[in-house]
Amino acid sequence: MTAVATERLIAPHGGTLVDRTGDRPEGVDSLQRVTLTSREVSDLDLLAAGALSPLEGFMGREDYERVVEELRLASGLVWALPVCLAVEAAPSGDRVALAGEDGRLLAVLEVDEVYEYDQEREAERCFRTTDEAHPGVARLYAQHPLYLAGRVTVFDRPEPAFPELAKDPAQTRAAFAERGWKRVVGFQTRNPIHRAHEYLTKVALETVDGLLIHPLVGDTKSDDVPAATRVECYRVLLDGYYPADRVLLSAFPAAMRYAGPREAVWHAICRKNYGCSHFIVGRDHAGVGDYYGTYDAQLIFDDFEPHELDVEPIFFEHSFYCRACGSMASAKTCPHPAEEHVFLSGTKVRELLAAGEVPPEEFTRHEVAEVLIEAYRA
Numbered sequence: 001m002t003a004v005a006t007e008r009l010i011a012p013h014g015g016t017l018v019d020r021t022g023d024r025p026e027g028v029d030s031l032q033r034v035t036l037t038s039r040e041v042s043d044l045d046l047l048a049a050g051a052l053s054p055l056e057g058f059m060g061r062e063d064y065e066r067v068v069e070e071l072r073l074a075s076g077l078v079w080a081l082p083v084c085l086a087v088e089a090a091p092s093g094d095r096v097a098l099a100g101e102d103g104r105l106l107a108v109l110e111v112d113e114v115y116e117y118d119q120e121r122e123a124e125r126c127f128r129t130t131d132e133a134h135p136g137v138a139r140l141y142a143q144h145p146l147y148l149a150g151r152v153t154v155f156d157r158p159e160p161a162f163p164e165l166a167k168d169p170a171q172t173r174a175a176f177a178e179r180g181w182k183r184v185v186g187f188q189t190r191n192p193i194h195r196a197h198e199y200l201t202k203v204a205l206e207t208v209d210g211l212l213i214h215p216l217v218g219d220t221k222s223d224d225v226p227a228a229t230r231v232e233c234y235r236v237l238l239d240g241y242y243p244a245d246r247v248l249l250s251a252f253p254a255a256m257r258y259a260g261p262r263e264a265v266w267h268a269i270c271r272k273n274y275g276c277s278h279f280i281v282g283r284d285h286a287g288v289g290d291y292y293g294t295y296d297a298q299l300i301f302d303d304f305e306p307h308e309l310d311v312e313p314i315f316f317e318h319s320f321y322c323r324a325c326g327s328m329a330s331a332k333t334c335p336h337p338a339e340e341h342v343f344l345s346g347t348k349v350r351e352l353l354a355a356g357e358v359p360p361e362e363f364t365r366h367e368v369a370e371v372l373i374e375a376y377r378a
C-alpha cells in the first residue's frame with residue numbers, strides 16, 4: 001500500500017488516521033487494573049484501530065461536556081456520542097492496565113483525569129429519554145459513577161468474532177484503493193438484508209464506485225438476530241446478487257447504543273474513518289421502540305455544515321416491491337396504493353420463518369430465508 005494509493009479517498013475525521021496499537025509495556029502486570037464491560041472493550045478496539053479518529057483514548061471532561069451539550073469535541077470538531085470509561089473509584093497511579101471481563105490484559109491507559117458525570121443528563125441529551133426501558137439508558141444507569149479519561153495503547157486486541165471479516169480502517173482504505181475506488185458508500189446494518197435494503201444499497205451504489213456493507217457485530221439487544229446468523233445471510237446474498245468487484249463485506253466491531261439520531265452521525269463519522277465518502281441513513285436509523293421520530297436521524301444532519309462532516313449522508317425512505325410498478329420502489333417513486341406493495345412487518349416475517357415458511361421472494365431472497373429458517377429451527 002502506497003501513500004499515493006489512498007490519498008484519493010476521503011480524509012479521516014480530524015485529518016489523521018489514529019493508530020493506538022503498540023507493544024506490551026514492561027511492568028504492565030503490576031499496574032492497577034480496570035475491568036471493562038464488553039461495550040467498553042468494543043470502544044477500546046475501535047480506538048486502537050483508528051475507527052474513532054481523532055480520539056486517542058477515553059474522553060476527558062472538556063470533550064465529554066461539549067459532546068453531550070453541543071455534539072462537538074472541545075476542539076469544535078463534530079462528534080456525536082460520549083466514548084467514556086466508567087470506574088468505581090479514582091486509580092492511584094498515573095497508568096492503569098485495562099482488562100476484559102475474562103481478566104485478560106488488553107491495554108494501558110495514561111491517566112489524564114477522573115470526573116463525575118450526571119447519568120440522567122447524559123441520558124436526556126444523548127438518548128432523548130431518561131426511561132430505563134431504553135436499552136442504552138439502562139446500560140448507562142448501570143455504569144460506575146466516575147469517568148476515567150486518558151490515552152490508550154492497546155497491545156492485545158480482542159479476537160474478532162469473524163476473523164475473515166475483520167478489517168481496520170487502514171485495511172478497508174487499502175482495499176478500496178486497490179480496487180481504484182474513490183467514492184464509497186457505507187451501509188450500517190444490524191439486521192439480515194431483505195429486498196428493501198438490498199434495493200437501497202444498490203441505488204446508492206449506482207452513484208458511487210463501491211459499496212461497503214458494514215454490519216455491526218458488537219453487542220446488540222438480545223432480540224436482535226445474532227451476528228453469526230446475519231453474517232451467513234450477508235454471504236449468501238452477496239454471492240448470489242452483488243458484483244464481487246464493487247462490494248466489500250466487513251464487520252464493524254462496535255456495540256449498539258440505540259441512540260437514534262446521534263448514533264446515525266456517530267456511525268457516519270466512524271465509516272468516514274474506514275474510507276467511506278457517503279453513508280446510508282434510513283428511517284429511524286439506530287432507533288429502538290418509539291423514542292425517536294421517523295426522520296430524526298436524517299434531520300440531525302442539517303445541524304452541521306456539509307464540510308464539517310465531509311462524509312455525505314444519503315437518505316432513504318422505506319422501500320418495497322410494488323406489483324404495479326413491477327419493481328422495487330418507495331413512497332417517493334411509486335404512485336400506487338398499499339395493496340400493490342409487498343410489505344411484511346417484522347413480527348409477520350419472524351412468524352413465517354419460525355413456522356419454517358419462506359416469505360415472498362419479493363420480500364426476502366429465498367437463500368436468505370433458508371438461512372433464517374435454519375437458525376430459527378436450531
Ligand SMILES: [Zn+2]
Binds near residue numbers: 322325326329334336
Ligand atoms: Zn408502484
